[in-house]
Amino acid sequence: MGILPSIKMALKSIKGNKLRSALTMLGMVIGVSSVIILVSIAQGSAQNVTSQINNLGTNLLTINTFGTDLALTEDKISELSKLNGVKAVSPVVSGRVNVKKDRTTSQVSLTGTNAAYSTVRDAKVSSGRFITDLDLEYRQKIAVIGADTASTFFGTDNPVGQYLQIEGTSFKVVGVLVSKGSSMGQSGDNVIIVPLSTGQRLVKSTTINQVYLQGKSQEQMDFVMNEVEMKMASLYPSKSDSYSVTNQQDLMDTMSSVTDTMTMMLGGIASISLLVGGIGIMNIMLVSVSERTKEIGIRKAIGAKRRDVLLQFLIEAVVLSGVGGIIGILTGVGLGKIVSTLAGLTVSFSTSVIVLSFLFSLIVGVIFGVFPANKASKLNPIQALRYE
Amino acid sequence: MGKPIIQISNLMKTYKLGGETVHALNDVSIEIEQGEFLAIIGPSGSGKSTLMNMLGCLDRPQSGKYLLDGKDIGKMNDNQLATIRNQKIGFIFQNFNLLTKLSALENVELPLLYSGVPVKERRERALEGLNKVGLKDRAGHLPTQLSGGQQQRVAIARALVGNPAILLADEPTGALDSKTSKEILLVMKELNELGHTIILITHDLEIAKQANRMVSIQDGQLQENGGELVGDFAIY
Numbered sequence: 001m002g003i004l005p006s007i008k009m010a011l012k013s014i015k016g017n018k019l020r021s022a023l024t025m026l027g028m029v030i031g032v033s034s035v036i037i038l039v040s041i042a043q044g045s046a047q048n049v050t051s052q053i054n055n056l057g058t059n060l061l062t063i064n065t066f067g068t069d070l071a072l073t074e075d076k077i078s079e080l081s082k083l084n085g086v087k088a089v090s091p092v093v094s095g096r097v098n099v100k101k102d103r104t105t106s107q108v109s110l111t112g113t114n115a116a117y118s119t120v121r122d123a124k125v126s127s128g129r130f131i132t133d134l135d136l137e138y139r140q141k142i143a144v145i146g147a148d149t150a151s152t153f154f155g156t157d158n159p160v161g162q163y164l165q166i167e168g169t170s171f172k173v174v175g176v177l178v179s180k181g182s183s184m185g186q187s188g189d190n191v192i193i194v195p196l197s198t199g200q201r202l203v204k205s206t207t208i209n210q211v212y213l214q215g216k217s218q219e220q221m222d223f224v225m226n227e228v229e230m231k232m233a234s235l236y237p238s239k240s241d242s243y244s245v246t247n248q249q250d251l252m253d254t255m256s257s258v259t260d261t262m263t264m265m266l267g268g269i270a271s272i273s274l275l276v277g278g279i280g281i282m283n284i285m286l287v288s289v290s291e292r293t294k295e296i297g298i299r300k301a302i303g304a305k306r307r308d309v310l311l312q313f314l315i316e317a318v319v320l321s322g323v324g325g326i327i328g329i330l331t332g333v334g335l336g337k338i339v340s341t342l343a344g345l346t347v348s349f350s351t352s353v354i355v356l357s358f359l360f361s362l363i364v365g366v367i368f369g370v371f372p373a374n375k376a377s378k379l380n381p382i383q384a385l386r387y388e
Numbered sequence: 389m390g391k392p393i394i395q396i397s398n399l400m401k402t403y404k405l406g407g408e409t410v411h412a413l414n415d416v417s418i419e420i421e422q423g424e425f426l427a428i429i430g431p432s433g434s435g436k437s438t439l440m441n442m443l444g445c446l447d448r449p450q451s452g453k454y455l456l457d458g459k460d461i462g463k464m465n466d467n468q469l470a471t472i473r474n475q476k477i478g479f480i481f482q483n484f485n486l487l488t489k490l491s492a493l494e495n496v497e498l499p500l501l502y503s504g505v506p507v508k509e510r511r512e513r514a515l516e517g518l519n520k521v522g523l524k525d526r527a528g529h530l531p532t533q534l535s536g537g538q539q540q541r542v543a544i545a546r547a548l549v550g551n552p553a554i555l556l557a558d559e560p561t562g563a564l565d566s567k568t569s570k571e572i573l574l575v576m577k578e579l580n581e582l583g584h585t586i587i588l589i590t591h592d593l594e595i596a597k598q599a600n601r602m603v604s605i606q607d608g609q610l611q612e613n614g615g616e617l618v619g620d621f622a623i624y
Contacts, residue, residue: 002504005501005507009501012489012490012494013489016489016490017489294485295487297485298485298486298487299487299498299502300470300473301444301446301473301479301485302473302474302479302498302499302502302546303470303471303473303474303475303499303502303503303550304470304474304502305466305467305470305471305502306466306467306470307467308502380446380447381446382441382446382447385446385481385485
């Protein structure tokens with residue numbers, strides 16, 4: 001008997017036993033879709049964390065100072081910028097300020113910094129321009145505002161060229177930042193950035209609380225970190241408790257190890273459900289073959305060869321597991337999308353996980369479909385015919 | 389009549405049953421000629437099912453020789469036996485043994501499917517087969533939608549469709565009432581008149597009497613013309 005009639009016969013048999021076929025496929029659907037959903041949620045959140053950290057700027061070192069006994073003055077900061085491997089340095093004063101425009105008032109976090117901040121912290125403008133070094137020199141009363149701040153005070157108008165009252169002083173808006181979304185609990189969009197010199201006046205303090213340094217390349221970060229720590233130690237001997245140097249890569253590594261563990265855990269849980277689905281397929285296949293022993297007997301009596309019987313069951317198993325797997329993929333991707341819109345989770349579908357879970361269920365289905373069929377095909381037709 | 393289509397000589401088949409050896413067939417020899425209508429009669433446990441399995445190439449003899457259409461069945465492997473069953477033998481079972489998920493037409497098509505007949509010819513021949521047993525208008529029905537007699541007619545059509553050398557009927561009327569039984573027997577008689585070789589296995593003397601030739605089997609041994617057994621069976 002040829003392949004085509006075998007396929008037709010297998011399809012007919014699947015259609016003829018709708019409940020049994022549906023139950024067999026259900027195991028596959030649950031197994032495959034749960035693997036896809038869980039792993040894609042885990043991978044999505046891992047990606048989310050990585051991109052959030054990268055949003056803070058790449059190859060970033062941060063010097064934080066505690067208290068006021070450490071005078072991080074501009075000349076000392078410029079010494080840091082001369083270090084080998086440091087690409088850019090951006091000192092920061094920060095504080096919260098009252099901002100007013102007509103009748104709208106709001107508290108906004110203020111950052112006083114220099115032109116390098118734009119590259120160091122990956123802060124790009126969507127319209128207008130960023131702060132320049134000239135603005136610092138001339139203590140210009142200009143401001144670059146975050147996307148949220150812009151919509152709070154200007155609505156849909158273009159803020160560039162308009163004025164804002166910061167702590168009672170009029171500032172000209174020269175640029176609007178690209179929206180970054182909130183990361184690590186901080187809103188990146190509700191900010192005002194002013195020149196460092198002007199900022200120091202606004203927060204009424206000359207203390208620079210943070211310095212961001214950007215390294216030249218990712219591979220050099222450990223080396224740059226050492227350099228900076230040694231320089232700081234020589235600049236401020238015996239004051240190592242008053243400042244800290246942190247490397248963003250450390251943060252990234254910690255976070256990615258957390259998310260890796262999460263992916264592994266969810267993947268493990270999903271694998272168990274895939275296994276349970278596989279056992280379900282196995283059971284249904286075993287039952288369906290022994291239930292059809294008589295059918296096999298009849299077919300053999302009227303001339304079906306072993307190969308014909310095996311082929312029929314093989315095709316049935318492949319079709320059932322294949323269709324079940326495809327429905328599982330569709331369900332998994334669909335549910336993943338629904339979860340991501342409803343719960344606001346980032347999901348990332350990985351082709352390799354989809355293909356692997358599909359293949360696994362297909363192989364389980366085929367093996368456990370063919371194994372009992374092989375046994376049945378070897379049955380003596382007399383015994384198979386007597387089977388009730 | 390014609391040349392012998394079945395030649396069986398000194399056939400033996402034993403079973404081990406609870407440590408005891410049972411001679412299901414003990415030195416059986418018979419020749420069946422083309423176009424014969426033969427009845428094999430015997431009580432249960434007489435070995436008639438074993439003989440029927442042997443004749444139907446469902447089983448191989450332990451010793452002795454079975455030539456079907458000149459071919460030695462004892463020397464064939466499972467696949468060759470399947471081909472022989474497909475092409476030379478048409479089975480008619482007591483409980484019909486139709487595939488319940490397939491329509492009458494599909495059931496009749498089945499032997500042709502396994503012998504690789506193309507779709508169109510398969511359909512034509514199956515319809516023709518159903519026509520012969522008077523069920524052409526029920527082609528699309530499932531076996532569960534047919535009466536017992538109709539199911540057995542479908543089974544007969546299935547047995548005939550491959551144009552086999554012999555029709556092997558094992559208690560074909562066992563599951564039917566007497567009126568339907570007569571109809572089925574009539575169909576078989578007609579088929580015999582058309583030239584089909586028919587072997588009928590039964591324990592019912594009245595049915596066996598319909599055949600042209602009768603042999604009886606008891607304790608694994610055959611006797612021509614029913615022998616003295618016929619007397620014993622008079623009670624049926």
